Amino acid sequence: MLIKNNAAQSVRTSTLKKIMFLMTFSILPLTHVTASELKVEPYSVSQGALKKNITEQQRKIMIGANKLAELPDQLSGKANTHIRGTTLNKTESTAQAKSSITTQKVSNHYDQDFEIYSATSFLQDDYDRDGYYQTFSVTFDADVYSYSENHLAEVYALLYLSKNGGAWQHYFTTDNFLIEGDTDADEYEVISTFMSGYDSDHYDVLIDLYQVGYEGIVASFSADDSNALYALPLESAEYDQAYVEVIEVVEVIEVRQTHGGSLYWLVLILLSSLLVRVKRH
Incomplete structure (x- = not known):
C-alpha cells in the first residue's frame, strides 16, 4: 500500500x-x-505650409502622404524627443542654414517685436471611434512689429507636445517662412500624423517662434494662451485600428407551396407518420 x-x-x-x-x-x-x-519610440510625420497655399484637396494629399511616409520626423532631423529648454543645436542650425526666401535684408530682432497672435487646431482620422485622433493640424498667425520701415521677417517655429500636463517634447520644426506685419495672410499650418509610441491621452501644444539667423525665442504660444491647443485627444496609429461592424446574418429556410399544394400535403403526411410511430412506442 x-x-x-x-x-x-x-x-x-x-x-x-x-x-x-x-x-x-x-x-x-x-x-x-x-x-x-x-x-516603442514616439514617431510622427508632419508637413507645414502657409495656410493660404493649402486647398482642401492638397490637405487630403498631405494627410495621405503622412500616413504612407516610411521615415518619421524623429529620424529625418525634423523632430526629436528633447525636452523644451534643452539644447537643440542640430535642429536650430539646420533651419538657420537654409537659404533665405527673400532678398530683403532681415534686420536684427532687437529692432522688431514678435507675437503669435492666435492659433487653432483641427482633429481628423479616428478610425476606431473612441474619441482619440491620429491626425491633427495646428495653425498659427505670427506677427512682426518694426520700429523701421521693414515689416518683414523670416522665421521658423518649433512645436512641442505635453502629455497630460507633462514635460514639453519637441515633435516638429517648420521650414523657414516669411511673416509681414499683423496680416493674417501669413498663417502657417502644420499637419501631423502619429505613427507610433503615442498613448491614447490628452496632449497640449506649444509653439516657439525663432527669427532666422538669430538665437533665442522671439515669441511663444501654448495651451495657456488658447483652449484650441489644450487637451487634444490624440493617439498613434497602433491604437487607432479601423472599426469593423460585424453584421449577423440569419438564414431563414422557407417552405414554399408548389403546384396544387402537393409539397404542403407531403410534409403533413410525414409529420403524421412520425406522430403515429411515437404513440406506438
Whole structure:
C-alpha cells in the first residue's frame, strides 16, 4: 500500500512539474511582447505650409502622404524627443542654414517685436471611434512689429507636445517662412500624423517662434494662451485600428407551396407518420 501511495505521489509531482513548465513557456511570449511595446519610440510625420497655399484637396494629399511616409520626423532631423529648454543645436542650425526666401535684408530682432497672435487646431482620422485622433493640424498667425520701415521677417517655429500636463517634447520644426506685419495672410499650418509610441491621452501644444539667423525665442504660444491647443485627444496609429461592424446574418429556410399544394400535403403526411410511430412506442 505504501509503495502504491509513493507511486501515486510521484506521478502527481511529475504532472505538476509538467504543468508548471508549460505555464512558464506560455507566459514568456507575453512578457516579450509587453517589453517590446514598452520600447516603442514616439514617431510622427508632419508637413507645414502657409495656410493660404493649402486647398482642401492638397490637405487630403498631405494627410495621405503622412500616413504612407516610411521615415518619421524623429529620424529625418525634423523632430526629436528633447525636452523644451534643452539644447537643440542640430535642429536650430539646420533651419538657420537654409537659404533665405527673400532678398530683403532681415534686420536684427532687437529692432522688431514678435507675437503669435492666435492659433487653432483641427482633429481628423479616428478610425476606431473612441474619441482619440491620429491626425491633427495646428495653425498659427505670427506677427512682426518694426520700429523701421521693414515689416518683414523670416522665421521658423518649433512645436512641442505635453502629455497630460507633462514635460514639453519637441515633435516638429517648420521650414523657414516669411511673416509681414499683423496680416493674417501669413498663417502657417502644420499637419501631423502619429505613427507610433503615442498613448491614447490628452496632449497640449506649444509653439516657439525663432527669427532666422538669430538665437533665442522671439515669441511663444501654448495651451495657456488658447483652449484650441489644450487637451487634444490624440493617439498613434497602433491604437487607432479601423472599426469593423460585424453584421449577423440569419438564414431563414422557407417552405414554399408548389403546384396544387402537393409539397404542403407531403410534409403533413410525414409529420403524421412520425406522430403515429411515437404513440406506438
